[in-house]
Amino acid sequence: SAAIRQDILDLIAHLPEEVQKVLEAVRDTAEEEQCSVYVVGGFVRDLLLSVPTQDLDFVVEGSGGQFAQALMKRMPNGKLTQHITFGTAQIIFPDGSHLDIASTRWEHYSFPGALPQVEESCLRDDLFRRDFTINSMAICLNTDRFGELVDYYGGKQDLQQGKIRFLHNISFIDDPTRMIRAIRFAERYYFSFAKETLDALYTAIETGVLGKLSVERFSEEMLLILKENNYLAMGQTLVKCGLLNAWFGKELAWNFNLDDAEESVNWSLNIRWLSSVSRMDSAEIESLLERVCLNKSLRDETIHYIHLRESLKESLSLSEMDRLLTKAPKEVVFVLARDESYKHKISECLKAAQRINMSLDGKALIKMGVKQGPEIGKILDRVRMAWLEGKISTTEEEQLMARKWVKAQR
Ligand code: ATP
Structure with missing residues (x-):
């Protein structure tokens, strides 16, 4: 109805300017290309809910590929990728945001010759294939219908009543x-x-x-x-x-x-995942890894998490602990440090590590006469341990101790 259309126009007018510009570019391209075009799915849902939304999905009654090519003239920063077999195209912007353009039908046809019922049934089918009523709405962007809501399945009412409803029972x-x-x-x-x-x-x-x-x-x-x-x-x-x-x-x-x-609002994906498996025993986590496909970093961290947790069950010296903790990804340490069973051990070690105030590095040791090679790492390691265990607590003591070791090696 006219009132709903006016509401939608008002909501669009409050969107960030870049989004409005995109919608206008799509509208103008539709004029040139003489086809109908709709913004669909999540964008419409979030617009009606007045929550911010990221990506834009468009459906074109006609060739999505051809439409995307024409739209590119108005998108100087965009990069176009086409998936011919699916009749879809994507325009990606330098900030990572993208526009998806799909056809309700794949072959090109010219709009003036098409029967309106055919067109309508196409959009209807496209929207019927979607997951939930709240995601099955479209807004027409053609000049004469700009802002008109297409809602065949009661999406708006379900949004108002807060309902998740599928479109059919299979x-x-x-x-x-x-x-x-x-x-x-x-x-x-x-x-x-x-x-x-x-x-x-x-x-x-x-x-x-x-x-x-x-x-x-x-x-x-x-x-x-x-x-x-x-x-x-x-x-x-x-x-x-x-x-x-x-x-x-x-x-x-x-x-x-x-x-x-x-707290978890600020957690990274890896921390969220590791924390979610933290109550399982190691064998369970390992069997779980066979049923989920994780990216390499997440998978490696999960395995690191299991190993570190197993090691922490043993009684370890401060320096052994320090070695393990400095080698471990910070997410792994973070999650273990929240675990009652390891919390105290870890915080004790981290506290001791705060005492470390190393002034020496490889260059300084070479100046003292150590030859380049594995010796340097070994001495630096010993110095670190001395700090950790409280055997030294000032830079002077550190220098003195290092000189003693260097001398002893000669
Ligand atoms: P989000 O805010 O999470 O991005 P979205 O609704 O935009 O939500 P997408 O996964 O980008 O989600 O999907 C875009 C649209 O495609 C949906 O709104 C929905 O209409 C449709 N869709 C996505 N996945 C399915 C699916 N599995 N089955 C049916 N329709 C789907």
Whole structure:
């Protein structure tokens, strides 16, 4: 209706200027190309919720590729990538943000000759293939319809009522990642599930739908969860509804502790992940690594975490501890230092390490007459240990001790 369109125009007018410029460029390109174009999905949802959104998805009634090429004339900073077989294109900007452009139909056709019903049914199908009603809305960007909401499936009402609702009841069977997405959106916006959607979620888990899902797609969705501010609540829900246990084939001691909520907002992805597995024993974490596909840094840190935790169970000297802690990635140390069992040991060692105030380095030792080679590292190591153990506490003592060792070596 006209009122909704006016509301949307007002919301658009409050968007950052760069976003408005993009929408206008898309509008003008649609005029030139004589085709209909819509902004769809997450952008529309977040616009109506008045929350900031990042990426823009467009659907073109016509050739997405051709449209993207034409749009590039107005995007001097953009870089165009086309995926011909999928009928999609992407324009990427230097800051990493991007525009996605898809066709509701892949072959090119010229707009004036097309029947309007055909066009409408195309957009309708495109929106019907989406995950939830709140993500199935489009806003037309053509000049004469700019700001017009297309909402075939009741998305606006579900947004107002705070409901996550699928578009049809085999949605989770078609694509099990939607179960994880549903929980992500529900906890992100503090929404609840429509009854049939919740029932279908439980049925899908019970009937083993996750078996259809690849490790890669499951992992992608889990990583998206870990990037959310509210990931702890999402993790808890994933555990409670049985999804994580179903995926891993056993009950695991996940640590999604809401007490960490405030602090965890500033945690990196790696810290969030390591902390989430910190209640599991090493064998469990190892078996878990077979069911998730992590990038190299995350995988290596997880393995480092297991090893370091095992080592800390032993009784270690201060210098042995220091060696292990200085070698370990800082995320690994951070997570272990929050663990009751290792907290004291680690803080004792870190406190001792604060005493270290080394003035010597390799160059200084060479000046003292040490030959270049492994000896230098060894002496520096000994000096560090002497600081750590409190055997020296001033630069003068440090120099004196180093001279003594250098002399002894000659
Ligand atoms: P976010 O704010 O997390 O980026 P988004 O809605 O923009 O959310 P994307 O993953 O970028 O999420 O997906 C863009 C759109 O594509 C969604 O709004 C939805 O319409 C559709 N979509 C994404 N994943 C699926 C899926 N698994 N099944 C159906 N539709 C999907």
